Amino acid sequence: MKTKFYVTTPIYYVNDVPHLGHAYTSTACDVMARFKRLDGYDVFFLTGTDEHGQKVEKAAARKGVAPQEFTDEVSSAFREMARSMGISNDDFIRTTEVRHKAACSELWKRLMERGEIYLGSYSGWYAVRDEAFYDESELTERDGKKIAPSGAEVEWVVEPSYFFRLSNWGDKLLEFYEKNPDFIGPTSRRNEVMSFVKSGLKDLSVSRTSFTWGIPVPGDAKHVMYVWVDALTNYLTATGWPDNQAPRAEFWPASLHMVGKDIVRFHAVYWPALLMAAGLPTPKRVFAHGWWTIEGEKMSKSLGNVVAPGDLVARYGLDAVRYFLLREVPFGQDGDFSRRALISRMNNELANDLGNLAQRTLSLVARHCEGRLPVRGVLTPEDSELLAAAEALPVKMRPLIDRQGFSEALEEVWKVIRAANAYIDHQAPWSLRKTDVVRMATVLRVLTGTLRWVATVLQPVMPGSMAKMLDQLGVPENARDFAALGAPLPDGTVLPAPQGVFPRYVDDAA
RNA sequence: GGCGGCGUAGCUCAGCGGUAGAGCAGGGGAAUCAUAAUCCCUUGGUCGGUGGUUCAAAUCCGCCCGCCGCUACCA
Numbered sequence: 001m002k003t004k005f006y007v008t009t010p011i012y013y014v015n016d017v018p019h020l021g022h023a024y025t026s027t028a029c030d031v032m033a034r035f036k037r038l039d040g041y042d043v044f045f046l047t048g049t050d051e052h053g054q055k056v057e058k059a060a061a062r063k064g065v066a067p068q069e070f071t072d073e074v075s076s077a078f079r080e081m082a083r084s085m086g087i088s089n090d091d092f093i094r095t096t097e098v099r100h101k102a103a104c105s106e107l108w109k110r111l112m113e114r115g116e117i118y119l120g121s122y123s124g125w126y127a128v129r130d131e132a133f134y135d136e137s138e139l140t141e142r143d144g145k146k147i148a149p150s151g152a153e154v155e156w157v158v159e160p161s162y163f164f165r166l167s168n169w170g171d172k173l174l175e176f177y178e179k180n181p182d183f184i185g186p187t188s189r190r191n192e193v194m195s196f197v198k199s200g201l202k203d204l205s206v207s208r209t210s211f212t213w214g215i216p217v218p219g220d221a222k223h224v225m226y227v228w229v230d231a232l233t234n235y236l237t238a239t240g241w242p243d244n245q246a247p248r249a250e251f252w253p254a255s256l257h258m259v260g261k262d263i264v265r266f267h268a269v270y271w272p273a274l275l276m277a278a279g280l281p282t283p284k285r286v287f288a289h290g291w292w293t294i295e296g297e298k299m300s301k302s303l304g305n306v307v308a309p310g311d312l313v314a315r316y317g318l319d320a321v322r323y324f325l326l327r328e329v330p331f332g333q334d335g336d337f338s339r340r341a342l343i344s345r346m347n348n349e350l351a352n353d354l355g356n357l358a359q360r361t362l363s364l365v366a367r368h369c370e371g372r373l374p375v376r377g378v379l380t381p382e383d384s385e386l387l388a389a390a391e392a393l394p395v396k397m398r399p400l401i402d403r404q405g406f407s408e409a410l411e412e413v414w415k416v417i418r419a420a421n422a423y424i425d426h427q428a429p430w431s432l433r434k435t436d437v438v439r440m441a442t443v444l445r446v447l448t449g450t451l452r453w454v455a456t457v458l459q460p461v462m463p464g465s466m467a468k469m470l471d472q473l474g475v476p477e478n479a480r481d482f483a484a485l486g487a488p489l490p491d492g493t494v495l496p497a498p499q500g501v502f503p504r505y506v507d508d509a510a
Numbered sequence: 511g512g513c514g515g516c517g518u519a520g521c522u523c524a525g526c527g528g529u530a531g532a533g534c535a536g537g538g539g540a541a542u543c544a545u546a547a548u549c550c551c552u553u554g555g556u557c558g559g560u561g562g563u564u565c566a567a568a569u570c571c572g573c574c575c576g577c578c579g580c581u582a583c584c585a
Contacts, residue, residue: 013585053585122583132584161583188515192580195513205583227585265582330523334578341522344534352547360544367543408524411533421548430543500545 002042006251007032010259010267011050011093011234014074015059018081020292020299020337021260023309027322028289028331028406029258030087034460035401038481039394044251046238047082048093049075053227057213067213071096084310086318086463093238095215095230103237104215104230107278111164112218116277119220122161122205127152162207162223169273170201176272176282184268185287185403186332189261193268204270232271235283253281258404261288287404290334307337316505319462320346326406326461346505353417354454355502360424361447362472362498364440368433373448373474373493374441383446386423389416390453394482397457410461413454420450448473449488456480465501472498 009029012022026047033045051071060070075094082089093100111117124133129152140147146154177183177194184190207223208214214224235254240246259267264286272282294305312321324342327349329335365374379387393413400409424447432440455469459480470480474493478484 015585050585055585124583135582166582188579191514196580196582199513199581202582226583228583231585261579263585265580266585269582328522336522341534347545347547348534351545356545356547358544360547362544364543414533422550424543425541425549428541428543431541433543498544502545504545504547 002040004044004251004255005033005036005041006044006046006239006254007036007256008045008235008238008254008258009047009089010257010263011048011095011231012078013050013053013055014071014078015053015055017074018078018309020294020307020309020312022078022081023085023312023321024292024325025258025260025289026082026087026089027085027325028404029256030085030089031322031326031406031460032256032258032401032404033088034463035397038456038459039398040481040483043090044239044248045089046091046093046235047078047087047089048091048234048238049078049095050227050231050234051075051094051096052214052224052230054208054211054213057211060213068096081309084313084318086322088463091238093234095234097237100230100234100237101215103241104225104233105218106242107233107236107274108218108225108229110278111274114277114279116165116168117162117206118165120161120163120203121158122163123156123158125154126157127154129153133157159209160223161205161209162217162220163203164206164229164270164274165277166201166204166270166273169276170197172276173197173201173269173273176276180284182285182403183272183282184264185285188332189264189268189288193264196265197269201269228266228270229274232266232274236280254283255285257283257286259286259288261290264288287332289331289404290329292335292337294336295338296336316342316346319465320350320502320505323350323410323462327410329407331404331406343505343507346502349414350502351504353414353421355500357417357421357424357447358451358469358472359498359500361444361451362495364429365444365448365495366498368429368437369441369444371495371497373489373491373495374445375491376445376449377438377442379442379446382423382426383442386416386419386450387446389419390450391485393453393457394485406461413457416450416454420447420454423447452489453485456482456485468499468501472496472501 007029009026012018029045029047033043036043049071056071057067060067063070079092108117125136125146126133127148134148134154148154174194174197177190184193206226206229207217208226209223212224214227215230217223217225235257236252239248239252241249241252243249257267267286275282292299294307297303297305299306324345327345328341365371393416396412397409400412427443429440429443432443451469452473452475455466455473459466472495474489474495479487
């Protein structure tokens with residue numbers, strides 16, 4: 001039986017339209033999912049939308065539509081984003097679905113039964129104008145009145161609220177982090193989370209009475225669940241929970257929750273605490289990636305520089321964008337998305353290094369080997385060295401991918417591609433054609449073999465382009481996973497006419 | 511304020527106790543199979559500053575300077 005691998009994107013909040021950041025998270029998860037599938041895992045890849053909460057309720061009201069109608073529309077925009085980015089998710093969950101409400105209610109009931117949730121009251125300085133609570137320390141005084149940073153007047157408000165006994169779980173969380181050093185990545189986030197927990201946890205207010213667009217609290221319809229309790233539960237819902245006979249029940253606990261750095265706390269503190277409190281297994285890993293700036297500036301609506309994934313794909317091509325996102329920046333750090341950097345990667349690495357290597361190799365095969373996979377003769381040390389480097393790729397990449405080291409994994413592949421370019425130059429098969437045809441055949445076969453390994457391991461990042469390259473290398477569709485790499489293709493396999501996979505990007509703006 | 515991190519070639523970064531590295535950018539050369547792509551060689555750094563530990567420090571410790579993150583109830 002195959003090992004299970006369950007990866008999730010956050011469910012995207014429908015108060016926003018899909019932008020580069022969403023595409024980034026989803027693409028990273030997609031690469032995880034595709035890599036694991038190629039490596040023989042049984043993968044469940046989940047994405048979806050988070051649709052409850054006051055912001056959504058208000059946004060719908062502003063548009064003059066019912067919340068459900070509003071979320072239907074925005075949710076479909078996220079579905080479309082996934083399609084345009086080539087995301088291979090197995091399910092798309094919406095928190096407004098019946099299955100999800102059922103799972104949330106069940107989780108709530110269990111927490112109540114275990115005494116982990118109690119009815120109390122939430123009190124604080126509330127600004128009616130801002131509809132927000134402020135901490136005492138944020139307030140200033142004017143004419144004897146407390147004033148919020150926004151300038152709004154605040155008043156002391158007490159309202160009933162259910163609370164989760166988060167304060168009981170601090171020590172258990174710390175113990176959990178110690179025992180599972182890989183639970184939070186990268187390490188800098190782990191440090192932050194641990195210091196946050198060490199500073200002491202307060203009980204968490206987990207219901208709201210100030211709006212109604214949410215999942216009702218079982219047995220107390222005046223309250224709706226705090227949106228994060230609702231949202232986090234989606235990961236469980238999608239496995240069919242609480243039905244332990246559901247087809248996907250075996251996927252819990254999740255292998256990896258990919259998140260943006262802004263929502264680490266919810267995933268690395270609240271979520272495991274809720275699960276432990278409910279007596280359920282905790283996810284294996286939470287990884288927080290960084291943000292993109294656009295041409296050196298923060299992406300924001302007011303700057304008008306929000307990048308729509310669809311526009312990028314239309315202009316530069318899907319695989320180039322996916323490659324750039326994962327190659328340009330060490331995953332976990334912030335990075336800058338610039339047109340110049342993207343084009344540089346496209347032309348130097350995709351067109352020149354890889355595309356041109358395939359093209360020059362395959363056109364020599366087409367012209368001088370009758371378009372058939374040539375016979376490999378006796379190997380020289382140079383031949384063996386290149387092949388060994390290519391064949392080591394899955395082994396080298398596995399641990400890197402397991403800790404989301406995408407750019408490092410790609411760097412490993414490019415080391416092999418650069419070595420192959422050096423090899424073809426040194427071996428000069430175009431000269432061997434006149435002096436030693438047998439040797440020429442061996443050199444070309446070593447190169448097509450190397451390219452097959454390279455194209456195979458690059459499929460998760462660039463599925464479309466690598467499918468084309470594997471077509472040209474004569475690799476049948478059922479022989480494109482890692483397990484199939486062990487069996488060389490038959491000599492004489494007929495190859496299609498070579499075609500460029502990565503054209504150079506010529507700037508037409510100039 | 512507290513806790514944590516970072517500051518290494520023009521740019522992006524790796525190295526984290528043993529005579530400074532990669533990619534890109536710049537310079538020179540080779541080759542001509544290929545998407546004018548490729549290959550080889552090369553310029554360039556007192557590793558933020560300053561004290562200390564050590565036979566030996568970019569690497570460990572102290573202080574200083576400069577950036578950045580976290581420091582809970584919008585999601």
